[in-house]
Every structure is written in structure tokens, then in C-alpha cells.
Amino acid sequence: MLSCEVPLTPDQGEARDWLLKELAKGEYGEIRGPIVGFVKNLIDDFFELLSWKGQGAPPISLILAILAIIVIAALVIVLILNPIRLARRRKSGAVFEEETSxxxxxxxxxxxxxxxxxxxxxxxxxxxxxxxxxxxxxxxxxxxxxxxxxxxxxxxxxxxxxxxxxxxxxxxxxxxxxxxxxxxxxxxxxxxxxxxxxxxxxxxxxxx
Structure with missing residues (x-):
């Protein structure tokens, strides 16, 4: 029978810092309110779950919770944050800063x-x-x-x-x-x- 185990992950501290550093970029400045806060909370919950130290194999509910957090965070980033970043990059600049001839x-x-x-x-x-x-x-x-x-x-x-x-x-x-x-x-x-x-x-x- 196959055992249900949480897969090996990279160093959790480094992974969490990388994600939070991404969210700190200037492109997200205009939406630094509830959306970015929500994603940060998901990240914290995710790594808290990964640090579970109960005895034996983790319960199915824990694994499903981790997967749900990953899916929700991915959807928020792909459907909301990335389009905003792209829109900022595509924003056109002024041709002239001052009157000229x-x-x-x-x-x-x-x-x-x-x-x-x-x-x-x-x-x-x-x-x-x-x-x-x-x-x-x-x-x-x-x-x-x-x-x-x-x-x-x-x-x-x-x-x-x-x-x-x-x-x-x-x-x-x-x-x-x-x-x-x-x-x-x-x-x-x-x-x-x-x-x-x-x-x-x-x-x-x-x-x-």
C-alpha cells in the first residue's frame, strides 16, 4: 500500500522569503491592500501547514488544505496580479515633458x-x-x-x-x-x- 506523505520541498524559509519578496515589488504598489494581504496570509498558512510535526503520516485534510492554498494563491497571482503587472509595463510614456519647437x-x-x-x-x-x-x-x-x-x-x-x-x-x-x-x-x-x-x-x- 502506498503511504500518504508530504513531498520533499526546498528550504521553507528561503521559499517563503522568495514569495514575499515577489509581492513586495513595485508593480504591486497600486494593489498593496486586501489582495496582496490575502496572498501573504495564504503563504503564511501554507508554510505553517508544511511545518506540521504530528506523529505519523499527516491527515488527508492537511494535504487537501495545502493543495487548496496552492491553487488559490496561483489563481490570484495568474488572474489578478500578473495582468496588473503587464498593464503597468504596457503603459505608454509621454512623448514630451515640456513645450519645445x-x-x-x-x-x-x-x-x-x-x-x-x-x-x-x-x-x-x-x-x-x-x-x-x-x-x-x-x-x-x-x-x-x-x-x-x-x-x-x-x-x-x-x-x-x-x-x-x-x-x-x-x-x-x-x-x-x-x-x-x-x-x-x-x-x-x-x-x-x-x-x-x-x-x-x-x-x-x-x-x-
Whole structure:
């Protein structure tokens, strides 16, 4: 007959500390109330059950309780916490932090290219595109306008360029906040794309 035994686990103290450290991450800052507290309580209950030191094999009720805690904690993390983390990561950043002019942006772009700082050049190239959209009354390039908002506005005018606009907005956010790097070819691609987009915007304005 098979005996019913709790399977061997890693060091319980380290495992508990790892889980609590995960919940302490900044991504959960906006939900640090009842949900995170609930998960922490589940973790504490789980490791308390694992430390059971009764004689003989643990009762079936104990094992079922452990399994229930694992399932509930997993569901909370997968269905609630992870989507919130992903939403925060996907949040688009502002294109401009302050009022600026096209000559200033162009000069900053040229300086970045001269320095072969392709990440910075990409950021300024996207800003030049947004200023072009502003010239065509597609967006208002005021501080606070996000890269995603600019791409969405342009998509409504040039729906055929939606994939490129979405990709460029995503790249801007990734590069702007140091989560990715780009090459000169990618900067050149954005600069080549901009006049194509603005030409479509111009035609759409003439037809309206």
C-alpha cells in the first residue's frame, strides 16, 4: 500500500522569503491592500501547514488544505496580479515633458546622430514624427501626450499603417525608459516612415 506523505520541498524559509519578496515589488504598489494581504496570509498558512510535526503520516485534510492554498494563491497571482503587472509595463510614456519647437527637436536629433547615440536619436525621431502629426492637426504635441495616443490618433487617419505605428510607439516606450536598445537602421526606418505617414495624413485632410 502506498503511504500518504508530504513531498520533499526546498528550504521553507528561503521559499517563503522568495514569495514575499515577489509581492513586495513595485508593480504591486497600486494593489498593496486586501489582495496582496490575502496572498501573504495564504503563504503564511501554507508554510505553517508544511511545518506540521504530528506523529505519523499527516491527515488527508492537511494535504487537501495545502493543495487548496496552492491553487488559490496561483489563481490570484495568474488572474489578478500578473495582468496588473503587464498593464503597468504596457503603459505608454509621454512623448514630451515640456513645450519645445521643431527646430529644437531637429537639433537634438542631429546631435544624437552625430554622437551615434541611436537610442536617443530614436526618441528624437519619434518626437519629430509627432510634431509632424501636430502640423497636420492629427494630435496636439503638448506635454502629457503619450506615444500610444499619438500612434492611435495617426492610425485613425492612416489605418493601413497601424502595425508600423503600434510598433514604433512600443519601441519608443521601450527605448525611452531603458528597456531596449535600437540600431541606426531602426532610426533610419523611423525617419523614412515619417514622410510616408505625413503624406497620407495630408491626403486625408484634403479629402475631408
Amino acid at each position: 521643431a527646430p529644437q527637436v531637429q537639433a537634438s536629433f542631429d546631435e544624437a546622430v552625430a554622437a551615434q547615440d541611436w537610442n536617443l536619436a530614436y526618441v528624437w525621431a519619434y518626437r519629430l514624427m509627432v510634431l509632424g502629426l501636430d502640423d497636420h492637426d492629427i494630435v496636439s504635441s503638448t506635454p502629457g501626450l503619450t506615444a500610444r495616443e499619438a500612434a492611435d490618433a495617426a492610425t485613425r487617419v492612416a489605418p493601413g499603417l497601424a502595425p508600423q505605428l503600434s510598433a514604433y510607439a512600443e519601441s519608443f516606450d521601450q527605448v525611452r525608459y531603458g528597456r531596449a536598445a535600437v540600431s541606426r537602421d531602426e532610426v533610419d526606418a523611423l525617419r523614412s516612415f515619417t514622410p510616408v505617414l505625413l503624406d497620407l495624413c495630408s491626403h486625408a485632410k484634403d479629402e475631408s
